[in-house]
Amino acid sequence: MARRSADLAKYPTRKPEQIRLYGRYADEVLGDLASEFECRRKELVKRIYALLKEAKRQGVDQGDDKYLRAMRATVGLVTASVCVRLARAGVRSLYPNFEKHCGAAVDGLRDKQYGKGKGRPRPPEDEKMEL
Incomplete structure (x- = not known):
C-alpha cells in the first residue's frame, strides 16, 4: 500500500473545499486498506490450510476441520x-455534517468577504417574449 496516514497528515484543511477533498482522499486510503485486509486474508487461509494439510500428512496433526x-x-x-x-x-x-452544521456560517463569512451574491450562480432573469 503506497499511501499512508502520513500523507493524510500533510493534506491541507484550511478551506471548506479542502475538507471535502481530505474526506475523499481518506476514503480512498481506507478503501485500499480494507481491500488489502480482505485479499491478505484469502491468501493466509490458503497458506494455513496447506500447512494443516501437510501436518496431517506427516502425522503431526489430526487433520479435522x-x-x-x-x-x-x-x-x-x-x-x-x-x-x-x-x-x-x-x-x-x-463533509455533509460540516455543511449541515457550519454551512450557514461559512456562507455568511463568504458574503462578508466577497459581497452579497458574488461567487454564486444567479438565477436567469425573466425576459418577455415577443409575439
Whole structure:
C-alpha cells in the first residue's frame, strides 16, 4: 500500500473545499486498506490450510476441520476489514455534517468577504417574449 496516514497528515484543511477533498482522499486510503485486509486474508487461509494439510500428512496433526480452523485463525482480519469499512462511513459523513452544521456560517463569512451574491450562480432573469 503506497499511501499512508502520513500523507493524510500533510493534506491541507484550511478551506471548506479542502475538507471535502481530505474526506475523499481518506476514503480512498481506507478503501485500499480494507481491500488489502480482505485479499491478505484469502491468501493466509490458503497458506494455513496447506500447512494443516501437510501436518496431517506427516502425522503431526489430526487433520479435522482444516478449512474451519484456517478461517478461525484469520477472523481478526475480517474484524479489521469491517472496522475499516465503518471508519470509511464516518469519513464519508465528514463533509455533509460540516455543511449541515457550519454551512450557514461559512456562507455568511463568504458574503462578508466577497459581497452579497458574488461567487454564486444567479438565477436567469425573466425576459418577455415577443409575439
